Amino acid sequence: MKSTRKKNYSKWYHEIIEKSELAEYSGVRGFMIIKPYGYALWEIIKNELDKILKNTGHENVYFPLLIPKSFLEKEKEHMEIFSEGCAVVTHSRIKKNEKEKHLVVDYQSKLREELVIRPTSESIVWNTYQRWIQSYRDLPILLNQWGNAVRWEMRNRLFLRNSEFLWQEGHTAHATKEEAFKETEKMLNVYTNFSKNFLAIPVIKGIKPHTEKFQGSKMTFCIEALMQDGKSLQMATSHFLGQNFSKAFNVKFTNYDGTKHYAWGTSWGTSTRLIGGLIMSHADDMGLIIPPKIAPIQVVIIPIYHKNIKDHLIDELSTTILHCLEKQKIRVKYDQRKQFTPGWKFHEYEMKGIPIRIHIGLKEIKSKIIEIVRRDTHEKRSIVIDKIHNIIIKLLEKIQNNLYEKSLVRTQQSIIQIDQYQKFKEQLNGPGGFILSHWDGTDETLKKIQKETEATIRCIPFSYGKKQGHCIYSGRVSQQRVVFSKSY
RNA sequence: CGGGGUAUAGCGUAGUUUGGUUAUCGCGCCUGGUUUGGGACCAGGAGAUCGUAGGUUCAAAUCCUGCUACCCCGACCA
Numbered sequence A: 001m002k003s004t005r006k007k008n009y010s011k012w013y014h015e016i017i018e019k020s021e022l023a024e025y026s027g028v029r030g031f032m033i034i035k036p037y038g039y040a041l042w043e044i045i046k047n048e049l050d051k052i053l054k055n056t057g058h059e060n061v062y063f064p065l066l067i068p069k070s071f072l073e074k075e076k077e078h079m080e081i082f083s084e085g086c087a088v089v090t091h092s093r094i095k096k097n098e099k100e101k102h103l104v105v106d107y108q109s110k111l112r113e114e115l116v117i118r119p120t121s122e123s124i125v126w127n128t129y130q131r132w133i134q135s136y137r138d139l140p141i142l143l144n145q146w147g148n149a150v151r152w153e154m155r156n157r158l159f160l161r162n163s164e165f166l167w168q169e170g171h172t173a174h175a176t177k178e179e180a181f182k183e184t185e186k187m188l189n190v191y192t193n194f195s196k197n198f199l200a201i202p203v204i205k206g207i208k209p210h211t212e213k214f215q216g217s218k219m220t221f222c223i224e225a226l227m228q229d230g231k232s233l234q235m236a237t238s239h240f241l242g243q244n245f246s247k248a249f250n251v252k253f254t255n256y257d258g259t260k261h262y263a264w265g266t267s268w269g270t271s272t273r274l275i276g277g278l279i280m281s282h283a284d285d286m287g288l289i290i291p292p293k294i295a296p297i298q299v300v301i302i303p304i305y306h307k308n309i310k311d312h313l314i315d316e317l318s319t320t321i322l323h324c325l326e327k328q329k330i331r332v333k334y335d336q337r338k339q340f341t342p343g344w345k346f347h348e349y350e351m352k353g354i355p356i357r358i359h360i361g362l363k364e365i366k367s368k369i370i371e372i373v374r375r376d377t378h379e380k381r382s383i384v385i386d387k388i389h390n391i392i393i394k395l396l397e398k399i400q401n402n403l404y405e406k407s408l409v410r411t412q413q414s415i416i417q418i419d420q421y422q423k424f425k426e427q428l429n430g431p432g433g434f435i436l437s438h439w440d441g442t443d444e445t446l447k448k449i450q451k452e453t454e455a456t457i458r459c460i461p462f463s464y465g466k467k468q469g470h471c472i473y474s475g476r477v478s479q480q481r482v483v484f485s486k487s488y
Numbered sequence B: 001c002g003g004g005g006u007a008u009a010g011c012g013u014a015g016u017u018u019g020g021u022u023a024u025c026g027c028g029c030c031u032g033g034u035u036u037g038g039g040a041c042c043a044g045g046a047g048a049u050c051g052u053a054g055g056u057u058c059a060a061a062u063c064c065u066g067c068u069a070c071c072c073c074g075a076c077c078a
Helices: A009-019 A036-055 A069-079 A122-132 A177-197 A244-248 A273-282 A311-327 A342-351 A362-367 A385-413 A421-429 A443-453
Strands: A023-025 A032-034 A066-068 A088-091 A094-096 A103-105 A110-117 A141-150 A164-174 A204-207 A219-226 A232-242 A252-254 A260-262 A264-271 A299-303 A332-334 A356-360 A369-374 A380-384 A415-417 A434-438 A456-461 A481-485
Touching: A009 A023, A009 A273, A032 A036, A036 A141, A036 A164, A036 A177, A036 A273, A066 A069, A069 A110, A069 A122, A069 A244, A122 A141, A122 A164, A122 A244, A122 A264, A164 A177, A177 A219, A177 A232, A177 A264, A204 A481, A219 A385, A219 A456, A219 A481, A232 A244, A232 A273, A244 A264, A264 A273, A273 A385, A299 A311, A299 A342, A311 A332, A311 A356, A311 A362, A311 A385, A342 A356, A356 A362, A356 A385, A362 A369, A369 A385, A380 A385, A385 A415, A421 A434, A421 A443, A421 A481, A443 A456
Parallel strands: A299 A332, A299 A356, A415 A434
Antiparallel strands: A023 A032, A066 A110, A088 A110, A094 A103, A141 A164, A164 A264, A204 A219, A204 A456, A219 A232, A232 A264, A252 A260, A356 A369, A369 A380, A434 A481, A456 A481
């Protein structure tokens, strides 16, 4: 690593991704290539979250990538959406031009209706629900989709803001408002727990103010995490849609008493952005640090060959340990490559954030005592070989907890109550953090604060500052504190 | 879309101001050998139509013009 967090955070962020081989920019502006190591990480995140979503009663489906423009128009009539940058498909054929030099769009093939590459799927889902929902017995519908979405962004950042991203989007329909609202809350808690237990990232839960919410929703809940540079990142959202989409797409059902009602909806999602959050929460100036529960490789065994010992003796001991750990369902790799020296490998796996390294060399063969190294603390330990699997399992847990504890302490230290605007500005220009201040509830105040400080309200938190006070900007009465922060 | 910048081997670069032999260096790559406990060393080797199209000139990576791509800064945002 050349850059450090202190010197240039943004450069550091990109260097981590490049050197640890998570992803890179592609030949298409704004679109990234997720490389094998990055994709392995996403697959584990996906698989773990998928299990949880299935346990909460949701089924996976797949809806089309392309959405008729008219669907979005319906949405617009009812909800005033659409500031979104969208990619639009207008033609279905390309051909060679007369000189046979270039491929050109065949204008003869213009589509009758233009198709939008999904920026999100509510419209096509609710268009479908119209056909699927007739009776209260059809409800609830609890579906989830793993896929991609395209939002044409002007400025890009690997994992944080790309024109295309991978995500999951849940879409549910319910007979009652209460049930839909409970679902919205439930899914927010699912994300909160997932972030805590798997990603080792603590979050603040809250509601988005009007200016920040998904415009198709009645209410947007979110979880916000604090990065090491004092800026916040939205990790997931959960929307209470009310009857917005059922009204837009005329989704009515007959209740048990014969009355007709519009269905109530929710939608919720999280994306490959989580990987950006992971990096900015845990990584250090030596590279990535991945929490064991989602690490594609949890333990790496590195042989240290030497002229005074036969290679196969080292390989035998290493393989024994490899199999022993594999039996415990630990994701372990034995790196036998001869073209790299042990030192080179130490750096590589540090860069890639593998939680535990095991070194097998002359010393280990002779003494049957093994050297292991933790990525998070760099602590070296010598352990007796027969106890290895117990120790590794416990150590993986310990690393997972340590990463969470460290992030929790860092985040808690950066949650600050401020009541004077001057101090507010100084905090934002300096260390940043989650700033709890009063707000008068107007868009006007928000805009002015954003212009002067670059900070926005990340959320109206559920569990902080419920006391009355005075707006930090206007001095008017405010019912509770909200979370201000600069954000990604 | 506006404003600025860059383009030379897989990557990073020197050379461009002031045109002149065979385009510099490092990393990486290939072959052989010695090594291996925190990014090893020696010897040999391959790899570049200097972004692209045209122009000026005896001569262009170097000067001129058009085009393209990418990066940085603003407006859009999970």
